Amino acid sequence: MYRYDEFDAALVRERVEQFRFQVERRLNGELSEDQFKPLRLMNGLYLQLHAYMLRIAIPYGTLRSEQLRMLAHIARTYDKGYGHFTTRQNFQLNWPKLKDVPDILAELAKVEMHAIQTSGNCIRNVTADHFAGAAADEIEDPRSAAELIRQWSSLHPEFSFLPRKFKIAVAGSPHDRAALRFHDAAVQIVRNGAGETGYRVYVGGGMGRTPYLGYMLADFVARADLLAFLEAVLRVYNENGRRDSLYKSRIKVLAHTLGEQEMRRLVLREFAEIKQTGTLDVAEAERKRIAAYFAPPAFEPLADETPSSADPEFVVWRKTNTHRHRMPGYAIATISLKLVGGVPGDCSHAQLDALADLLDDFGLKEIRASHEQNLVLPHARQADLPAIHARLKATHLATPNAGLVTDIICCPGLDYCDLANARSIPVAQEIAERLAGRQHEIGELKIKISGCINACGHHHAGHIGVLGVDKKGIEFYQLQLGGSAAADASIGEIMGPGFGKHEIAGAVERVIDAYLRLRRDGERFLDTYRRVGMEPFKNVAYLEQLHAAH
Amino acid sequence: MLTANRLGDGEVVYWRAGGWSETFSDGEVFDRELEAQAALAAAQHFAARNAVVNPYLFDVRRETDGIRPVKEREVIRALGPSVRGDLGKQARSATARQSEFGKRNSEDQPVPEGTDDDYRI
Numbered sequence: 001m002y003r004y005d006e007f008d009a010a011l012v013r014e015r016v017e018q019f020r021f022q023v024e025r026r027l028n029g030e031l032s033e034d035q036f037k038p039l040r041l042m043n044g045l046y047l048q049l050h051a052y053m054l055r056i057a058i059p060y061g062t063l064r065s066e067q068l069r070m071l072a073h074i075a076r077t078y079d080k081g082y083g084h085f086t087t088r089q090n091f092q093l094n095w096p097k098l099k100d101v102p103d104i105l106a107e108l109a110k111v112e113m114h115a116i117q118t119s120g121n122c123i124r125n126v127t128a129d130h131f132a133g134a135a136a137d138e139i140e141d142p143r144s145a146a147e148l149i150r151q152w153s154s155l156h157p158e159f160s161f162l163p164r165k166f167k168i169a170v171a172g173s174p175h176d177r178a179a180l181r182f183h184d185a186a187v188q189i190v191r192n193g194a195g196e197t198g199y200r201v202y203v204g205g206g207m208g209r210t211p212y213l214g215y216m217l218a219d220f221v222a223r224a225d226l227l228a229f230l231e232a233v234l235r236v237y238n239e240n241g242r243r244d245s246l247y248k249s250r251i252k253v254l255a256h257t258l259g260e261q262e263m264r265r266l267v268l269r270e271f272a273e274i275k276q277t278g279t280l281d282v283a284e285a286e287r288k289r290i291a292a293y294f295a296p297p298a299f300e301p302l303a304d305e306t307p308s309s310a311d312p313e314f315v316v317w318r319k320t321n322t323h324r325h326r327m328p329g330y331a332i333a334t335i336s337l338k339l340v341g342g343v344p345g346d347c348s349h350a351q352l353d354a355l356a357d358l359l360d361d362f363g364l365k366e367i368r369a370s371h372e373q374n375l376v377l378p379h380a381r382q383a384d385l386p387a388i389h390a391r392l393k394a395t396h397l398a399t400p401n402a403g404l405v406t407d408i409i410c411c412p413g414l415d416y417c418d419l420a421n422a423r424s425i426p427v428a429q430e431i432a433e434r435l436a437g438r439q440h441e442i443g444e445l446k447i448k449i450s451g452c453i454n455a456c457g458h459h460h461a462g463h464i465g466v467l468g469v470d471k472k473g474i475e476f477y478q479l480q481l482g483g484s485a486a487a488d489a490s491i492g493e494i495m496g497p498g499f500g501k502h503e504i505a506g507a508v509e510r511v512i513d514a515y516l517r518l519r520r521d522g523e524r525f526l527d528t529y530r531r532v533g534m535e536p537f538k539n540v541a542y543l544e545q546l547h548a549a550h
Numbered sequence: 551m552l553t554a555n556r557l558g559d560g561e562v563v564y565w566r567a568g569g570w571s572e573t574f575s576d577g578e579v580f581d582r583e584l585e586a587q588a589a590l591a592a593a594q595h596f597a598a599r600n601a602v603v604n605p606y607l608f609d610v611r612r613e614t615d616g617i618r619p620v621k622e623r624e625v626i627r628a629l630g631p632s633v634r635g636d637l638g639k640q641a642r643s644a645t646a647r648q649s650e651f652g653k654r655n656s657e658d659q660p661v662p663e664g665t666d667d668d669y670r671i
Contacts, residue, residue: 027558029600047603049627050638051560080637095637097559343633414623415631423622425633473621 011154012109015116019043020102027099042122043105044115048418051095055118056108059150060128060143060170061089061369061376065356068367070111072352078104083352085337085345087409087458088167089127089369090118094416116154121162123153123234129171129178130370133296134332134378136324140189140197142172144291145226148282149187151290152227159234163241164249166234179371179485181205181213182461184251185233192220199226203233203263204255207455211491212252215260217267223287225271228280232270236263297365297379302329309386316440317389317400322380331382334402335367335375335392340436342396343425344410345373354395362388372409374402404439405447405512406432409458413451413468414475420451422468422475423501430505435512442512445525448483461485463526464508465492477504481511481537482529495538503544510540551577551610551619552589553627554602562627562639563602565589570602572639574628579610579617 019039026036040046044055056071063071071091075083078100084092096104108114117124126146133141149168153159159166169178172189180186186202199221205214221229233251240258242248255263274280307318323332335355338344355375359367362384368376375397380388392398401407408431411417413424428449435442448462452469459465465480476498483492499507512525514537519528529537552565563570564577571577580586586607593605609620619625630638 026600032600033557033597033603047555047560049623050562050630051555095560099558414626415633420623423626423632425631429633470621475622 009112012114012116015043015114016102016105016109019105023098023102038120041119042116044118045101046119046418048094048416050416052098052101053416054093054096054101054104054115055086056091056093056113056115057118057125058089058091058369059125060132060146061130062143063367063369064365065359067111067113068352068356068359070107070113072349072356074104074107075352076349082346082348084412085347085369085373085375087371087373087411087456088125089371090125091369121164122160123156123166123168126150126153127169127178127371129173130368130376131177131323131332131378132172133294134325135173135175136326137173137175138326139191140172141291141294142170142189143294144287145187145189145199146170147290147293148226148287149230152230159238162238163243166237166251174487176485176487176489179458179461181489182207182458182485183214185230186214187226190220198222201229201233204252206250206252207458207460208250209247209453210253211455211460212256213489213491215255217264224282224284225275227282228274229271231274231280232267235270236266240266299327299330302381304328305382307382307385309389311386311390313393313398313400314386314389317398318385320400320404321402322385325379329382331380331385333377333380333385333388335377335397336399336401336407337374338401338407338432339396339399340406340432341429344408344428351395351397354391355397358388358391372407374407401439403444403446405435405442405445406439408432409446409448409462411450411457417451419454420468421470422451422477424449424451424457424466424468427466427468427477427501427504431508434505434509442516443524445512447508458485459483460491461489462492463524463529464511466504466508469498471498475501477501479504479507479511479541481534482526484526493534495534495541506544507541510543511537514540551579552586552593552605552607553577553624554593554597554605557600557603565593568592570596574639575616
């Protein structure tokens with residue numbers, strides 16, 4: 001079970017007191033907003049449309065019951081009774097008062113949580129596969145590598161003022177559940193021909209205004225060299241990344257401007273220099289010490305079973321929301337935060353408390369937040385699934401839609417976000433309400449919606465992506481098809497002119513109807529799109545506009 | 551009109567007669583650019599004295615039932631999230647909801663009634 005070490009605890013406490021002093025100085029006028037803004041951003045505090053927003057890191061998405069209870073307490077005491085799970089395994093409070101934020105951070109520190117490096121031009125909180133330690137196809141739990149990277153990157157003096165933010169994801173399976181190729185850098189645990197475990201490193205991925213898939217910079221980095229290699233990547237970026245243009249400042253632009261060969265040459269040159277000093281070699285004893293923080297629970301010797309229940313809804317939920325575990329008798333269960341008609345990713349204080357009770361009552365040590373804005377029980381006993389489902393159902397957390405068309409990734413959009421151009425949540429709600437009755441027939445289909453080009457809703461990676469834009473103060477929505485954040489990663493293709501806010505859900509529904517007509521046995525939407533291309537979908541998406549024009 | 555966020559809690563505020571109001575309908579409408587720029591210059595002093603953050607002007611239009619922001623962003627700031635009628639300024643009283651662009655609530659998202667179920671978001 002992951003815990004802070006003493007160094008982390010002291011650092012976080014000191015950081016809270018530093019920020020308390022900074023807030024005092026801001027409130028009494030000693031600091032201007034220009035002086036204070038970089039300080040608050042370094043502590044995860046933004047100013048949004050209606051209020052401040054505090055972004056809290058959930059390292060590798062892992063939460064214990066006392067941490068869930070603390071989030072519930074904070075949401076209830078300092079905010080409006082709920083919070084929002086984001087696409088980067090963070091938890092956001094939408095209404096905190098500036099004067100309360102130091103107290104909130106002090107409360108978080110009591111349960112080993114913080115908001116450090118959830119903003120700013122630094123190495124952001126590292127994310128990991130939400131099935132870590134549980135997936136049947138996993139080579140190794142990716143969280144110990146992620147933790148090693150966090151310890152190296154936290155307050156790293158050389159990388160505190162990068163050209164722009166830098167996001168790293170880590171996965172331990174060939175099946176990509178961490179959107180690896182859409183990250184600035186990504187680490188995938190692999191085995192080489194000799195059976196040794198090491199790291200494949202991708203660089204240059206990203207979404208936003210200019211989406212790119214990251215390319216493989218190294219197919220095998222030895223265990224001891226992970227930090228030295230990443231340090232080399234960051235040095236090349238820090239030295240060569242564009243600081244003159246916000247739009248060209250991410251590593252994706254540098255990596256794709258230089259090209260694979262030159263980027264590799266520069267990184268390997270730095271890597272050789274760092275290796276010579278030996279200061280970043282990861283000692284096997286240290287790697288094992290960190291890995292012990294992520295030791296799996298003591299699994300009981302159980303046999304696989306198919307649990308039954310008198311509740312027909314359980315059967316549907318088990319089929320859609322549970323996944324194969326590496327241990328017999330256990331399952332991974334996805335807790336959907338995508339109640340049809342609800343706000344994707346939002347969770348109330350009462351739900352957070354109920355989930356904490358669930359963990360304690362069923363002997364579950366942890367829950368995970370996924371980048372898909374859901375929660376995951378990584379180690380549920382199969383025999384407990386009917387009772388777990390009943391408890392989830394009582395708290396509106398048993399929506400049976402994991403991976404289906406109503407399991408929509410959606411940013412907060414213009415309802416909350418200062419950067420957004422259009423609302424995204426109402427679009428997600430209308431699409432979900434239109435298609436909920438047919439979602440099991442439709443099968444796997446990932447819709448992702450962003451309210452602006454920054455792409456927090458991952459629209460470039462959606463099988464169907466929706467991007468909200470502003471046209472002279474009016475909300476419009478572009479449709480993209482064919483994206484994927486999985487091992488078959490791809491960037492969606494823009495269909496054509498945008499749709500009005502009352503047209504977009506209908507257009508998505510017509511695209512899906514076309515898919516149902518075109519699909520062959522076993523084809524997902526993405527497979528059909530890749531086989532037939534954009535045209536058949538484009539032909540139906542604009543029908544409403546054509547009829548209106550005539 | 552002229553708006554900002556209050557420093558202490560981020561609350562959206564509107565400029566009126568040399569001060570700030572939390573209510574959109576209290577806000578002063580400037581018909582002439584010169585007046586608007588003068589008010590913005592005056593508001594900058596409040597920012598310098600750390601009362602508000604980021605004052606700026608935004609466009610409104612006159613409709614039969616009152617003044618309405620041109621951009622949806624300002625409608626949302628004036629009311630609260632369109633998907634949560636129980637939050638933001640719109641939640642403060644039924645009267646306030648009706649007086650501020652009453653159309654939105656009926657068209658887009660009804661204010662939830664009797665939301666005493668804490669498990670439902």
